[in-house]
Amino acid sequence: MNTTHFERMKNGNGFIAALDQSGGSTPKALADYGVPEDAYANEDEMFDRVHEMRTRIMTAPAFDSDKILGTILFEQTMDREIEGKYTADYLSDNGIVPFLKVDKGLAEKENGVQLMKPIHDLDETLKRANERNIFGTKMRSVIHEPNPEAIKEVVDQQFDVAKRILEYDLIPIIEPEVDIHSTDKEKSEEILKDEILKHLNELSEDQNVMLKLSIPTRANAFKELIDHPRVVRVVALSGGYSREEANEKLKENEGLIASFSRALIADLNANQTDEEFNKSMNLAVDKIYDASVNKK
Structure with missing residues (x-):
């Protein structure tokens, strides 16, 4: 493990940029960026266009290690290059910690949750992640209702996969x-926290994880997770909130930093001049940096 990256993620000031839109969500991400579906003829061209978008983001002057701690990549991005270097190496050389999205998307909603689909090629992906100098991984499930048994199943699945990754x-x-529009979001968060704590308390001293959670309904509800010795960092997703709303909610939570995707790139457009693009990025x-480090 890269100890410099570990120390940076544990104690550094800043936030994580999530640039891990997968194949299924790529057309919408490109459309939001001003690249309609008729701008590419097939999937290969689509992924070329999204890599162009991500390259423009990651090479922008504002995409700097002074404020960005890490970046979550899509698998194809890991295997592509920026300025002649594999993406993770480009980021590392610029002081930014590279992560890789490893899940294969969500299963259908059942009992108020969406588990992860099976990750059949996980071991192969993790071997390639090591070869590409990736520091960590990310995988997503979704909770819609405060169903204790189903939430337990979500957390059990997450930690089972996490142990393989470790x-x-x-x-x-x-x-x-936790879906921000879910029924009784706060109750779901309480159940979720308790289930996560059970697993954290069972980890050995050499097993450390990070958590990416929805910004809690009750400020500082996840403080016990943030302070847990087996947790490197707790980061927050924007979850459908506007950037302004997500930032305001984030500021209320001590020790919680952002890992935003849509809220980071919402104002960027392929048709902007470099000056306009860089101004929006900055x-x-x-x-987002201010919300991550300056708390109320």
């Missing part, structure tokens, strides 16, 4: 998202 000397980001980075 065997490859990678730090897993466990992401059991504003977004500054606002």
Whole structure:
């Protein structure tokens, strides 16, 4: 494990940029960026266009290690290059810690939750992640209702996969998202926290994880998780909130930092001049950084 990356993730100031839109969500991400579906003829061209988008983001002056701690990548992005280097190496050389999304998407909603689909090629992916100098991974489930048995199943699945990831000397980001529009979000968060704590308390001293959670309804509800000795960092997803709303909620939570995707890139557009693009990037980075480090 890269000890410099570990120390940076544990104690550094800043936030994580989530640039891990997968194949299924790529057309919408490109459309939001100003690249309609008729701008590419097939899947290969689509992934070329999204890599162009991500390259423009990661090479922008504002995408700097002074404020960005890490970046979550899609698998194809890991295997592509930026300025002649594999993406993770480009990020590392610029002081930014690279993570890889490893889940294969969500199963259908059942009992108020969506588990992860099976990750049949996990071991192969983790071997390649090591070869590409990835520091950690990320995987997402979704909770819609405060169903204790189903939430337990979500957390059990996440930690089962996390333990396999730890065997490859990678730090897993466990992401059991609570839908911000779910019924009784606060109750779901209480159940979720208790289930996560059970698993954290069973980890050995050499097993460390990160958590990516929805910003809690009750400020500082996840403080016990943030302070747990087996947790490197707890980061928050924007979850459908506007950037402004997500930032305001984030500021209320001591020790919680952002890992935003849509809220980071919402104002970027393929048709912007470099000056316009960089101005929008700089504003977004500054606002999210401020919310991550300056608490109420």
